[in-house]
Amino acid sequence: MDYGVAEPERLGEARLPDGRLLGWAEWGPVDGIPVLVCPGAATSRWLGFGGGLVDAAAIRLISVDRPGLGASDRAPGRTLTDWATDIQHFVQQRALRDPLAVGFSQGAPFALALAASGLVKAVAVVSGSDELAHPRFADVLAPQVRDMVDAVAADPDAAMASFAGFGSADALWELVVTTGSEADRAVYTDAVFRHAFRRAMDEAFSQGPAGYARDTVLAMARWPFDPAGIAVPVDLWYGEQDTSPVHSPDLGASLARMIPMATRHLLPAAAGSLLWTHTEAVLRTLLSRVP
Template identity: 35%
Template structure:
């Protein structure tokens, strides 16, 4: 794993990891909430064996990326394009996990000449679709309903502490998730990526979930590249209807439902999904 950063055109820092095979087929991965650029570190060797090179940037306010007050979901593709320019990538696939899912859809919509394919893994859909609220993990839904960035930070500080130290996944987990976290190395990696997300405090997470609740200001119906929505049917955090709805919004999108997987265990399927996307 290689850890790096760049300076964006507006002076902000964008931190990212580089995992897999140097010279491999390029994929940009967008982390969940609250996780970070470190999500895929446990699969570094597997990605390398598959001939994939995955770059994973921290969104603003997470990890080592500079905060961007008032940011919008549709601001992200410009950061991604700047990163791709730095890396010399003309075309690439994108994969977004959980809260990172909408960012993959945004990039596939707004960077049509550069994004070759997109994967949405246990991804959140457009929350203006009323059924999307049914079954979402209780605390995440409550935070989304706060609606204001500053108030959301106060909400998080009260519950998790200013540094996020009191954050825990909470709720019930699928058996597959519990099995994944029963592996000491995987548990340590998950603890690390969540901890890194709070490097600058809870602000990045509070903002991310606030942005997540807003309408998508882009039209996924414009996407003309392959899109796969991958979701575990045992997911207790984000219901499968989210992936079904996202797939309905994108012409020709495929949905891949895995009966046993939960919200965490589905991460282990990202390498294979990425390989299929670049193929």
């Protein structure tokens, strides 16, 4: 089956004011509507989505490596707020007018940080990680996730060292294929998709595990912004067959109530991989949010 993964059409690096580089990849027309992609955990700019749909919809899909992953330089101690500042410079440097954003899995809080900073006009959160450290989830997290959240709260540096000790492309791939639902395994083990996914993971760890470890600390900590202050449309996409313990424990239900302009889409037959199985609906809805 064609899940819409394809080689990037353009690759590059943008230099930030402090001298660091942000690596990026693009698909679709250069004069298309810019859609910034915040990839999932332990992946990089190489894993796109949408295939020919981005051309048909005149979308300029831009995936950006977070600091320390792939082609982006490290930024020790970075925060979600720092990410928004980096993207502000990126958008200005590349003259991206009125960008939109997609945040997949662990990329969700990074995409929402852009929305909270007023940098994007609308966001699609797809199988997104929620604010797992929020008190509303205190009694519902899976035990291993609860342990990670508690470890970050107690000692972020020690937690980051622990995550780095575990993090590798092989270890994370094994976790993905063993904990995912049957529907997700069908996608991730497809020969073409698997090649693209593994390539993105290998590049993500090309500088070592520190970037992944920092991302995980941020994903397991309290967010530095209030979702209630997000003033742009946010579509929350979840599949009822999603078995990931690090996505939203209530599949976005409480987050949808917190964000003023949120719309929750709960798909009974979909799983965590719905970014690739329901791409057209995600992109069509995202584009409809902008006049």
